[in-house]
Amino acid sequence: MGGDLRHIPVSGLAVIKRRLTAVFIVAAAALAAGGLWYHAHFRESKRAAAEKLLLSIEQIKSAELALWRQERVSDLSLLLDNGVFSAYLRRFAASPSDLEAAGVIRSRLRAFLKHKNYKYAALADAECKVLVSAGEKPEPMCPQLESLVPRTLASGRPEMGEFYRSREGGSFHIDVLAQAAQAGRGRRLFLLLRLDPSEYLYPLLQTWPGGSETGETLLVAREGDEIVFLNDLRHVKDAALNLRVPVTAARLPAAMALNGFSGLVRGTDYRGVDVLAAVNPLPGSSWAMVTKMDWDEVMAGTTRVAILLALLGLALLAALGAGTFAMFRGQEEKAGEMLARLTEQVPGVVYQYRLYPDGRSCFPYASPGIAQIYEVTPEQVREDATPVFSRLHPDDLKSTSEAIFASARDLSIFHWEFRVVLPEQGLRWRLCDARPERLPDGGTLWYGIITDVTERKRAEETMRKLNRDLAEKNRELENFLYVTSHDLRSPLVNIQGFSQNLVEHFAALKAYAEKFPGAPDEGGSVKALLEEKVPAALDFITGSAAKMDRLITALLRLSRAGRAAVTPRKVDMNALMLQVTSYFSFRAQQAGAELVCGDLPPCTADREALNQVFSNLVENALKYGQPGRPLRVEISGRRADGRSVYEVRDNGRGMEAAEAGKIWQLFYRVDPAAADGEGVGLALVKALAEKSGGSVEVSSEPGKGSVFRLDFPAAKDEP
Amino acid sequence: MNEHEPVTILLAEDDDGHARLVRDRLEAAGVNNPQLRFRDGQEAWDYLSRAGGAGREPGKPYLLLLDIRMPRLDGVELLRRIKTDPGLKKLPVIMLTTTDDPREVDACYELGCSSYLTKPVAFAEFSEVIKRLGLFLSVIRVSKLSDGEDA
Numbered sequence: 097m098g099g100d101l102r103h104i105p106v107s108g109l110a111v112i113k114r115r116l117t118a119v120f121i122v123a124a125a126a127l128a129a130g131g132l133w134y135h136a137h138f139r140e141s142k143r144a145a146a147e148k149l150l151l152s153i154e155q156i157k158s159a160e161l162a163l164w165r166q167e168r169v170s171d172l173s174l175l176l177d178n179g180v181f182s183a184y185l186r187r188f189a190a191s192p193s194d195l196e197a198a199g200v201i202r203s204r205l206r207a208f209l210k211h212k213n214y215k216y217a218a219l220a221d222a223e224c225k226v227l228v229s230a231g232e233k234p235e236p237m238c239p240q241l242e243s244l245v246p247r248t249l250a251s252g253r254p255e256m257g258e259f260y261r262s263r264e265g266g267s268f269h270i271d272v273l274a275q276a277a278q279a280g281r282g283r284r285l286f287l288l289l290r291l292d293p294s295e296y297l298y299p300l301l302q303t304w305p306g307g308s309e310t311g312e313t314l315l316v317a318r319e320g321d322e323i324v325f326l327n328d329l330r331h332v333k334d335a336a337l338n339l340r341v342p343v344t345a346a347r348l349p350a351a352m353a354l355n356g357f358s359g360l361v362r363g364t365d366y367r368g369v370d371v372l373a374a375v376n377p378l379p380g381s382s383w384a385m386v387t388k389m390d391w392d393e394v395m396a397g398t399t400r401v402a403i404l405l406a407l408l409g410l411a412l413l414a415a416l417g418a419g420t421f422a423m424f425r426g427q428e429e430k431a432g433e434m435l436a437r438l439t440e441q442v443p444g445v446v447y448q449y450r451l452y453p454d455g456r457s458c459f460p461y462a463s464p465g466i467a468q469i470y471e472v473t474p475e476q477v478r479e480d481a482t483p484v485f486s487r488l489h490p491d492d493l494k495s496t497s498e499a500i501f502a503s504a505r506d507l508s509i510f511h512w513e514f515r516v517v518l519p520e521q522g523l524r525w526r527l528c529d530a531r532p533e534r535l536p537d538g539g540t541l542w543y544g545i546i547t548d549v550t551e552r553k554r555a556e557e558t559m560r561k562l563n564r565d566l567a568e569k570n571r572e573l574e575n576f577l578y579v580t581s582h583d584l585r586s587p588l589v590n591i592q593g594f595s596q597n598l599v600e601h602f603a604a605l606k607a608y609a610e611k612f613p614g615a616p617d618e619g620g621s622v623k624a625l626l627e628e629k630v631p632a633a634l635d636f637i638t639g640s641a642a643k644m645d646r647l648i649t650a651l652l653r654l655s656r657a658g659r660a661a662v663t664p665r666k667v668d669m670n671a672l673m674l675q676v677t678s679y680f681s682f683r684a685q686q687a688g689a690e691l692v693c694g695d696l697p698p699c700t701a702d703r704e705a706l707n708q709v710f711s712n713l714v715e716n717a718l719k720y721g722q723p724g725r726p727l728r729v730e731i732s733g734r735r736a737d738g739r740s741v742y743e744v745r746d747n748g749r750g751m752e753a754a755e756a757g758k759i760w761q762l763f764y765r766v767d768p769a770a771a772d773g774e775g776v777g778l779a780l781v782k783a784l785a786e787k788s789g790g791s792v793e794v795s796s797e798p799g800k801g802s803v804f805r806l807d808f809p810a811a812k813d814e815p
Numbered sequence: 816m817n818e819h820e821p822v823t824i825l826l827a828e829d830d831d832g833h834a835r836l837v838r839d840r841l842e843a844a845g846v847n848n849p850q851l852r853f854r855d856g857q858e859a860w861d862y863l864s865r866a867g868g869a870g871r872e873p874g875k876p877y878l879l880l881l882d883i884r885m886p887r888l889d890g891v892e893l894l895r896r897i898k899t900d901p902g903l904k905k906l907p908v909i910m911l912t913t914t915d916d917p918r919e920v921d922a923c924y925e926l927g928c929s930s931y932l933t934k935p936v937a938f939a940e941f942s943e944v945i946k947r948l949g950l951f952l953s954v955i956r957v958s959k960l961s962d963g964e965d966a
Contacts, residue, residue, distance in 0.1 A: 582884055585913035589934040590832035597839060652914055 856888030
């Protein structure tokens, strides 16, 4: 394929391109929307799963914690519910110096510590002075007991204290306190069980069902304006009771929990990390529990999924784009192939020609035929049309440029014949037809075709020459006819004139001879001369001369018809025929013939020529009637296909087909004996009809009659 | 000037036979005027245009019978010259022709010929014309031709 088809604005292709682009955009948008929706949905489900997990963990933990607290309280209750132990306690309460009772109590407490998970047990008075203790080592009482004692007294049941971390030791404890006995005048004994949260409570809190990188449960309590973290944290060492955060930290889940909120929250934890948390104030305590997980972990994998989705989307888009592009290229190639096939079939070149506002020009597209038309390749002229203009005939260069500019100026169809001089083919004629379009840059773009019209031009030239020759020959012939007719006449005048003289002179001689009837006349030869031979000879001479005179007259008429100028115009045939029929009405009457004329359409011809044509035909018909049958001559006419057709029909004697072919010949006569004439009339009819742009033909049947059919251009609607 | 001075008949005719026939017919019609014959248009023009000497005599009446088709100078051209010559344009001219081509006839009348005769000059017809001509010649005063003199 020669040209670059991208330059061809096939309107169908543009439509396909638009449609395919629209399809691609819609598909891409759908794909992106689907991806985004899927991603959002995926994140949502991840979040829901995390929330469910957090809530359930929180539920379990708080239940476990509540249970743990309850168990601690019941441990103390069970210990005190023992009757023997209670009796010793009462004894000891009544008498602090009862060493036996103290010993029993101590051993009981030791036994208890052995079975239970407490680090220390003690019996103390209301002033928190330790009276009896058991445990690994003696433990100092802590300040919080002072608040725990009244609480215990108020509730009448065991109470659990707060987490406490001693300043020196660094160990944690939680105390459970209950009134153990009361003796006389208000002396009260309190039993204290001290446990280490890191042994049981912290593991309980810290265990996390299933693996999690960031999940943790923590206990918090409020202390003044601060939030205290009660347990060790996953992310901060030694946090328990050390880490404190102002209660005003708005996004802190722990703060929300301590403010009484229960449920799922999104917030920022003690590290400043975005987290999802289930928060819940623990009933029956001043604690709140926070079960949380880093938001990043909740959404872990969603970024990967998002990337995967994006990649998948991109891949799909790329595939779609490639498919669309392939489809378009396919269409384009199809169109290109079709164009190529079409242009291969077109004789010459199909092209685009572009004229820039600055006068430069080029052929953005040219079919391979340009090699034959200009002997250049499409590539040679794609950017610059100069190679083509160098092929133009020097005499046609200027006029061609002017025609191009005129077409560009008026946006008129460029129809131009011009000559080229080609290296191989030499001088050739080209015909160019192109339609211009204005371009946005002010330039002009033509779509056109150039064909080789050399043969036609040569044929036209030949035809013109032939026509000239023919016209010349015709003139010569007519002139010849005219001159000969005149020159033939000259001797004929002598023959006629002197034979008349002879007739006169002979008459004088005869009159003279008759004066001498007795003159010797051997064998009567003089008498024969006078009476018969000379008059007969003179008759033949004058008869023949007269005949020759008529022939020459006829010839002159014919030549005159040939030379006469015809002026075709609209002829009212009804008026003309009225004139013709009235001219012949007397003769028709004499011949006993009927002359009928129908309604005739007008035609375009020379009126005088038509007059002679129809007069000759009518005259002819009146001459050759069939003996014994009344003659009828009928003239009719009709319109047919832009022509006016007339018929002159008679029921005369008719003729054989062989004769019908000869009647147009000059001097030909079917039956010379039947009527006078020189055999010129029909030759004249034919000459005049044809000269007037018409034609005439005859059909005839011997004994039946003849039909002369004439055909002239129909009248145009003009005066 | 003589009122009864016979008109001289000039005949320009290349064909001897025709010239003889014309003379015969004139004779038969009783026209005895002096006659002069020229063999072609040029000869006739030489005679007419050369006043005095070998040419025509000024002051004498003439009548020209003029054939159309002649060698050298044809009748139509001669007629044109005569009718555009101030001294000759009053000369009566009768055209003689072998055809009755209407265009030829019209052309001659346009140029100013007086009459028109078609050969072959049948006796009766020709005699008739000549008789009328003779009457015309004898009764009507034919303008005399003279150089520069006009009516």
